[in-house]
Amino acid sequence: MTDEHEVIAAAERARAASYALAVATRAQKDAALEAMAVALGSHEESILAANADDIRRAEAGGTPSNIIDRLRLTPERLEAMAQGLRDVAGLPDPVGEVVRGGTLANGLELRQVRVPFGVVGMIYEARPNVTADAAGICLKSGNAVLLRGSSSARSSNRAIVEALREAVVTAGLEADVVQLVPGDSHESVKVLMRARGLVDVLIPRGGAGLIRSVVEESTVPVIETGVGNCHVYVDAGADLDKALAIVLNAKTHRTSVCNAAESLLVHESVAAEFVPRVVAALQEGGVTIHGDAAFQAHDGVVEVTEDDDAREYLSLDISARVVPSLEAAIDHIRRYSSQHSDAIVTDDLGAARRFVAAVDSAAVLVNASTRFTDGGEFGFGAEIGISTQKLHARGPMGLPEMTSTKYVVTGDGHIR
Amino acid sequence: MTDEHEVIAAAERARAASYALAVATRAQKDAALEAMAVALGSHEESILAANADDIRRAEAGGTPSNIIDRLRLTPERLEAMAQGLRDVAGLPDPVGEVVRGGTLANGLELRQVRVPFGVVGMIYEARPNVTADAAGICLKSGNAVLLRGSSSARSSNRAIVEALREAVVTAGLEADVVQLVPGDSHESVKVLMRARGLVDVLIPRGGAGLIRSVVEESTVPVIETGVGNCHVYVDAGADLDKALAIVLNAKTHRTSVCNAAESLLVHESVAAEFVPRVVAALQEGGVTIHGDAAFQAHDGVVEVTEDDDAREYLSLDISARVVPSLEAAIDHIRRYSSQHSDAIVTDDLGAARRFVAAVDSAAVLVNASTRFTDGGEFGFGAEIGISTQKLHARGPMGLPEMTSTKYVVTGDGHIR
Numbered sequence: 001m002t003d004e005h006e007v008i009a010a011a012e013r014a015r016a017a018s019y020a021l022a023v024a025t026r027a028q029k030d031a032a033l034e035a036m037a038v039a040l041g042s043h044e045e046s047i048l049a050a051n052a053d054d055i056r057r058a059e060a061g062g063t064p065s066n067i068i069d070r071l072r073l074t075p076e077r078l079e080a081m082a083q084g085l086r087d088v089a090g091l092p093d094p095v096g097e098v099v100r101g102g103t104l105a106n107g108l109e110l111r112q113v114r115v116p117f118g119v120v121g122m123i124y125e126a127r128p129n130v131t132a133d134a135a136g137i138c139l140k141s142g143n144a145v146l147l148r149g150s151s152s153a154r155s156s157n158r159a160i161v162e163a164l165r166e167a168v169v170t171a172g173l174e175a176d177v178v179q180l181v182p183g184d185s186h187e188s189v190k191v192l193m194r195a196r197g198l199v200d201v202l203i204p205r206g207g208a209g210l211i212r213s214v215v216e217e218s219t220v221p222v223i224e225t226g227v228g229n230c231h232v233y234v235d236a237g238a239d240l241d242k243a244l245a246i247v248l249n250a251k252t253h254r255t256s257v258c259n260a261a262e263s264l265l266v267h268e269s270v271a272a273e274f275v276p277r278v279v280a281a282l283q284e285g286g287v288t289i290h291g292d293a294a295f296q297a298h299d300g301v302v303e304v305t306e307d308d309d310a311r312e313y314l315s316l317d318i319s320a321r322v323v324p325s326l327e328a329a330i331d332h333i334r335r336y337s338s339q340h341s342d343a344i345v346t347d348d349l350g351a352a353r354r355f356v357a358a359v360d361s362a363a364v365l366v367n368a369s370t371r372f373t374d375g376g377e378f379g380f381g382a383e384i385g386i387s388t389q390k391l392h393a394r395g396p397m398g399l400p401e402m403t404s405t406k407y408v409v410t411g412d413g414h415i416r
Numbered sequence: 417m418t419d420e421h422e423v424i425a426a427a428e429r430a431r432a433a434s435y436a437l438a439v440a441t442r443a444q445k446d447a448a449l450e451a452m453a454v455a456l457g458s459h460e461e462s463i464l465a466a467n468a469d470d471i472r473r474a475e476a477g478g479t480p481s482n483i484i485d486r487l488r489l490t491p492e493r494l495e496a497m498a499q500g501l502r503d504v505a506g507l508p509d510p511v512g513e514v515v516r517g518g519t520l521a522n523g524l525e526l527r528q529v530r531v532p533f534g535v536v537g538m539i540y541e542a543r544p545n546v547t548a549d550a551a552g553i554c555l556k557s558g559n560a561v562l563l564r565g566s567s568s569a570r571s572s573n574r575a576i577v578e579a580l581r582e583a584v585v586t587a588g589l590e591a592d593v594v595q596l597v598p599g600d601s602h603e604s605v606k607v608l609m610r611a612r613g614l615v616d617v618l619i620p621r622g623g624a625g626l627i628r629s630v631v632e633e634s635t636v637p638v639i640e641t642g643v644g645n646c647h648v649y650v651d652a653g654a655d656l657d658k659a660l661a662i663v664l665n666a667k668t669h670r671t672s673v674c675n676a677a678e679s680l681l682v683h684e685s686v687a688a689e690f691v692p693r694v695v696a697a698l699q700e701g702g703v704t705i706h707g708d709a710a711f712q713a714h715d716g717v718v719e720v721t722e723d724d725d726a727r728e729y730l731s732l733d734i735s736a737r738v739v740p741s742l743e744a745a746i747d748h749i750r751r752y753s754s755q756h757s758d759a760i761v762t763d764d765l766g767a768a769r770r771f772v773a774a775v776d777s778a779a780v781l782v783n784a785s786t787r788f789t790d791g792g793e794f795g796f797g798a799e800i801g802i803s804t805q806k807l808h809a810r811g812p813m814g815l816p817e818m819t820s821t822k823y824v825v826t827g828d829g830h831i832r
Binding site for chain 2: 019022023102104105108110112115117118196200201215216219221222223239241242245246248249250253334352356357358360361362363364365366367368369371372373377378379389390391392394395396404405406407408409410411412413414415416
């Protein structure tokens with residue numbers, strides 16, 4: 001019960017603080033972002049000490065080393081967080097942008113203008129750098145933010161948010177535009193998910209389980225992010241050298257990210273030549289191939305199951321099948337893709353056009369690695385996540401995706 | 417249980433049919449819309465007979481006459497439905513529109529392109545004309561539609577959908593792009609609301625209770641429509657003749673619609689002159705005023721309660737208060753508005769700018785009646801509803817709002 005009251009009170013403070021932030025000028029917001037960057041440096045000692053507490057607790061609890069690595073802050077990582085805030089200051093302000101407008105036949109002037117959502121809730125996992133990134137992106141887009149990180153990062157997040165709130169105040173904005181959600185219990189997340197009317201949108205970032213539970217339980221509108229079972233399809237018309245480079249890059253460049261490839265499909269007309277090459281190259285890269293009969297003809301390939309087809313490994317594993325046609329590849333992707341990023345490798349224009357039209361994913365790539373689906377790569381400058389839903393935003397979300405719009409209608413006593 | 421299986425099976429057929437519809441050309445879709453318009457005419461006899469059944473059942477059940485009027489179809493209303501379908505055929509196809517695009521520094525070509533959602537579920541109340549309107553808008557935007565009208569209109573809706581499905585097939589599209597949700601029970605609506613993954617978006621249209629229950633219970637993403645507690649604020653700087661015309665128009669032009677005014681706020685500096693005039697004019701128009709002390713000084717004004725402040729009357733009633741300042745008006749609107757449409761009447765530019773910036777509603781109007789918030793008035797040509805949420809679409813929704821986007825990324829063997 002205490003949690004519930006505290007979470008609602010925090011959301012009410014965020015709502016109240018959001019009014020002034022929504023009409024703050026770009027200059028005010030950029031000054032706040034610069035002050036936030038400076039504060040991360042001047043609070044380095046307390047933030048790193050708090051982070052050391054979190055690391056000790058995680059190690060004592062037997063947390064795996066890759067998770068501890070995500071949790072760990074260093075002076076270099078803090079500096080990168082500060083630079084991220086300065087980068088956001090350098091981006092255009094989305095608020096106030098006129099999306100479309102004109103004058104109606106009766107003389108009414110109509111403008112559709114970007115406005116902040118109001119209050120954004122972020123629910124995320126261990127990385128404490130998300131705390132500063134999300135605070136910066138929300139502030140620049142005029143939104144008050146309620147941050148709910150992993151309890152494993154609670155000391156780090158508290159220290160970071162304390163520094164950021166001090167900075168925001170020195171820049172003349174209200175501290176409550178950046179808040180941690182009070183309470184560590186799962187109850188506090190539940191309250192956040194039911195705070196429709198007080199919280200305008202929830203963005204969960206993390207594993208599939210976290211995202212599914214938020215989507216299922218929330219009455220606040222949700223932007224679903226990040227689960228990626230991404231496919232590379234090597235078409236009959238593929239340049240096989242390019243195909244090999246793209247498969248390797250998509251699978252092995254970075255395995256723990258949502259735009260890494262998890263499934264390989266090869267057209268049967270190029271399988272005899274391509275399968276041996278791609279098996280050798282992937283295995284040399286340390287990848288375990290979960291393959292069908294054609295792949296299992298090679299040593300070390302394990303049998304693929306339907307679970308593998310649907311799986312986001314986030315590791316050096318890939319499912320692999322030979323398909324009889326482009327249409328069979330499309331059918332397979334329709335069935336198993338998480339609709340994040342799916343690629344075709346082909347020099348056949350007709351095949352590329354058919355694949356692009358038929359595959360309904362946030363990003364459809366032709367002769368390019370799935371790793372390019374990224375706000376930075378797309379030139380957005382900052383990214384709050386990658387939406388895999390169809391409503392509101394789809395694909396990498398930058399500052400404009402963190403806004404809504406309103407219509408401003410100006411007349412001279414107009415009536416119907 | 418039968419309902420559940422049947423609803424899921426219908427959604428699966430809609431999904432399968434959506435693939436071909438998503439890549440249909442504008443010419444195919446417009447031919448289907450024309451065939452649908454023709455079919456409403458050629459099936460006039462069976463549709464009107466079915467409607468007569470619904471009317472008989474409603475009358476026997478003691479349904480109020482205003483609801484029966486909404487339910488009733490006539491040759492003229494059928495002709496208007498057919499014309500609506502032809503109007504949609506005349507609108508540009510939103511699918512395939514390039515929203516933004518360019519070439520990245522590394523030579524990758526990036527395009528953000530409009531694509532259909534896939535499968536749209538419509539849940540709506542008695543008006544059978546919505547059946548044809550929604551089918552037409554969904555078809556033109558490339559979406560298969562699952563229609564769940566009121567059970568009071570079930571015979572009419574069945575006859576209309578039968579005609580539309582025949583027409584769609586003659587135009588070479590699959591009949592299952594337009595389906596009624598099987599089953600009359602509330603259970604079938606529940607199944608629809610939990611069909612995440614099979615249904616891409618749900619749009620409820622109707623009363624506040626219907627919309628709230630869909631928003632609360634659905635795991636499928638929802639676009640909330642239509643509840644309107646709209647305000648007119650008469651500022652210190654108002655031209656009082658224009659203010660009087662706008663208040664009267666917003667309240668009395670049509671009372672049963674979501675963009676009708678339900679609340680009046682008057683700045684105290686003009687109250688002495690304006691309140692007597694507006695009371696007389698509203699009362700002459702048959703309006704019951706629920707007013708504060710300043711309004712109650714006039715005969716026939718009843719006492720306003722906080723319930724009145726929050727209420728969408730949809731009748732010849734209005735709540736009315738005098739406020740001490742522009743900021744007090746903004747505070748009142750923030751507390752009670754449903755964020756649909758709120759208007760200021762003023763000739764003071766500073767007051768207009770402050771009101772537009774601070775009032776966070778789908779439409780903010782200056783010197784114009786709230787009745788202008790409408791897809792037809794805005795020049796959209798067709799409207800599926802008026803969104804009062806901030807995610808995806810806000811305000812009147814035309815064809816572009818019935819689409820998502822995807823990124824198409826084209827390279828030449830690009831890897832990171």
